[in-house]
């Protein structure tokens with residue numbers, strides 16, 4: 614299993630779950646994306662299925678079960694994601710490989726694979742990610758399975774928004790909170806992977822405590838420079854006139870049609886910008902409140918985009934909701950660039 618960065622307490626909890634005579638049928642891994650939630654799920658799958666006789670040695674990373682889990686090829690470790698995984702199609706059913714949600718046909722397909730095929734490991738592990746992308750119909754279908762759980766099966770629901778799941782589903786899960794990882798733990802994890810200390814520390818500092826982002830930055834330091842430029846652009850726009858902001862919103866909406874990931878990254882950068890304003894604004898009148906409003910506007914824009922609201926509308930609204938920011942005088946450091954500060 615790829616080494617997980619951070620999450621020591623949570624990993625101990627997973628170990629004690631794996632040691633149980635009867636592990637819970639359903640777990641909810643609740644916490645922000647890019648923190649290692651999928652790897653944690655796979656670690657539990659390894660703890661449950663590794664062939665090492667002693668629990669302390671699991672996952673051994675060497676046996677057949679561990680290898681297949683790491684390669685994401687284990688027949689009993691099933692991963693349901695948005696798109697068309699587990700969709701059986703047929704019957705006039707339109708294919709939906711690019712779909713952004715998890716549909717009822719996929720949940721049915723997953724349940725069917727579980728009931729139809731025998732399994733070779735000790736436990737089946739079904740991972741649904743992100744679980745909040747299930748619509749009401751899909752969620753209700755899953756609920757029926759949770760009410761009569763198949764034997765030796767552990768369902769893992771991964772979400773950053775547990776409040777968006779049906780209460781009836783949530784109440785049947787044991788919830789494990791996945792937290793952000795402190796910078797020093799991330800830097801240490803990157804050091805163990807062989808990254809030079811200065812790269813590891815910079816990547817950790819820029820990752821907003823998300824190990825997956827830190828790893829991407831360490832592997833490709835250019836990304837950090839790009840992000841730095843985007844942050845400067847955000848600072849400029851935050852102080853710009855409304856007309857300029859609307860032009861930017863229009864450009865962003867145009868890009869949404871071609872490259873969604875790029876726009877989502879840009880929303881991340883806006884979040885970073887407002888988070889740093891929040892830290893700086895704590896002492897200033899309205900500073901913290903304005904930054905919090907802006908962060909809410911970014912979060913709303915992201916969920917509007919995911920819910921297929923017209924991109925231009927969602928993004929213009931976000932820019933309109935941003936408070937007017939007075940920028941420091943020419944030559945002074947931009948508010949968001951820690952590294953430029955004296």
Ligand SMILES: [Zn+2]
Nearest residue numbers: 663673676679
């Ligand atoms: Zn093993």
Ligand SMILES: [Zn+2]
Nearest residue numbers: 700702718719
């Ligand atoms: Zn389908």
